Amino acid sequence: MADLGIASGIESVADEGTGQAAMVGRRQNRGALTMRVGILGAGAIGGFYTAHLVRAGADVQVLARNATLDAVRRNGLLLESDQGQICVRPNAVSDKAADLGAVDILIVAVKGQDTAGALAHVKPMLSDSTRLLSLQNGFAGLEIMEKVVGADRVLSGITYVPATVLAPGRIRHTGRVTRTVFGPYTPDAENGQGAALAELMQVAGLDVSYMDEPLPAIWSKFVMLAPFHSVSALTRAPLGHWIDCAETQGVYRAAMAEVVAVAKARGVALPPDLVERHMAFTLTQADRRTRASMLDDLEQGRPTELEATIGWLVRAARQHSVPVPIHDLAYALLKPMADGRAVLGV
Template structure:
């Protein structure tokens, strides 16, 4: 029997996976709102890349979760600040055996899902797919990378994860199912939060700031703050990850790469400040750790958290 997969957050990343899952033969239903809902109902969802353009239509698209019904698996890809509302909204789509797979940035959303639905049905994931939602119903890939990982919050049976990963690989997505994915999530978070902070504070893509030794030192210091927090929480996150990432960012990352927080800041939209940078500050304080770079970044970006301030 074909699995029914629900998607909450069909933006750039959620939309990419929704399209790939349809192409893999799954029944995909999408919980959406506003202009994106209207666009997907009328014309489906389109993604463009160097390989061309793909358009798919979903089994159902609605803003009423009860109409979409209970799913075998849910793909949860909303912005961190929308986690609480989205987790509550999707409850009618959750059955006794529904697996909830989160591909959000950081740990804020994962922790809320565990608190709401239980660790036994939550599976965190991480993805490095570069893409933007150019317009309602239209995604643009900004690079070819598709590396992703999914797995259970606590080690358990991974038959579903293995099946989905295999199906997605057949569609060209570089994804692995892991029994213990938390190390991969921490490895990304070590880079993610500092990268968001550096791009947003300088208002520049990476090529504009990584060339300066002073910025490299600040970037490294910020990554070490995250690595220290990870170790304090029991994760295997050596400082060497931070040191390697400075060199990778300097030599291998496209100079035009922009953090999504910078994109939102540039467009006057709400920022993922609390779940990405604020979470590090709060969790570090709880554990008696110093995080001066993230504290500074949080303070400087706080006026923009809810969008461009009106003065």
Template structure:
């Protein structure tokens, strides 16, 4: 069955999935504004990767969500700092049975969506796809990793999730629908925030900082701060996850990989500071935990939060 899929946030990640779903035969509508809207209306979206160049057009592109109409599912892929506004803007696209699938970094976004919508419609997810926006309507995938998982926040029927995952797999995306996605989301978050903060503070890709014992230790201690927070929130996040991640990044990760927050920092764009690193600081304090590495990084990066305008 062809599903009607809304894309909320046609940046690097939203653009990638929008292109893949069009190629899979889905009816894809895009909520976009300004130069991105104009580019998508005029020329569609161009996705460049090691596999070549794909160009797609959409069933509809508009800055008016009512014009796009109610969807079977929406992919919520805006940057963390845009969460609240985008969540309000998309209301006309959300019906009683619309699945809201969040592929944002971190856990802040799903908490904000849960405050605004029925939790029975929410599906948290994560993606490891590295991609950047070169210009409005032009997305480049910068690495070959495509692992993506998503699933319901609370147990329920997953037929739609399974259909979306299968459609994405047919297009070469390593996508999986999980009945209980939160453990894998926490597992990614353990490495996500430390990876972003170290990348931004060193201004280096992973290969530039992971090679010394001192940085490996800093990385490990930052990840343990998140493991402790996860356990305080009732998640199964043992410290051995941090140990495995240090080994993986040291031995297996592409040394040229940059944190997306570092990409934004270098381009003078606003940072997902509050939703990725600030969230750890605030939630740790609420739980009576110390998070000195995240606290330091948050303070040092605060001056860059809003970009260069």
């Protein structure tokens, strides 16, 4: 089976790890632990990677802000999961990139709507060889990164890690999935750093693949992500509350077919059974407590990533005259809350 980065869970590393992930280990078996990894945004995903990479012995430099900065400085960063707790103190934490200095890879883990603002402050962390790795959902952030630093400095990726911020500096990883896939956004972005980081993440025990062409894997996740966010945000419930309802499940499946149609119109070839593979994973393997990150944002009254994910899809569909009625509806119904105004109660 082609490895498109479909969520597999850490326990299935042995099945898939014979492909590109294993190659990484052969190509890049030195120096990974000496690389400097920057984390831009220490929320759910940035915090998850900070905890695992620091525990693996990496030199991690964290650019955080506000309450998260204070909490990590005071108490370190705590990652909780069913497997236990990891509490770490990164080598450096600051809200000033100049305090941290140049890194080999900067993992961009801010929400889509914060990408441009955050990138405006990272220059001191970038040397000529630094690569920026996007683990954001969707494509909007990548388009911004391409404009700001150039496509040849960007690594694009996705992660299926489901995580939530319980309190500033305190992250919850739900279930066991750690599946993450990344690679060069364009071939000239390849400089060995991505493969070295993938190796470091594997050393940390994570299910990670480095790919020469990650774009289909990013689309593959987007096929479930935009529907998962739409359904979760509109039902306002974690997976287990809606997946067994036949009507809701039908909407989820049909919405995935909409994203496949947009990918096809943009010339991206995806496996014909992709929707059914996502369905099977969602029904039999995904942790039922899984919450869409957009659900957390809505419940906390925070701005959501609507424009960067569902909004991006709706606009792309329109450009190609592909009907996406489920996402059109989700976009229209979620737009009034997209900037977090719901918290004001008006």
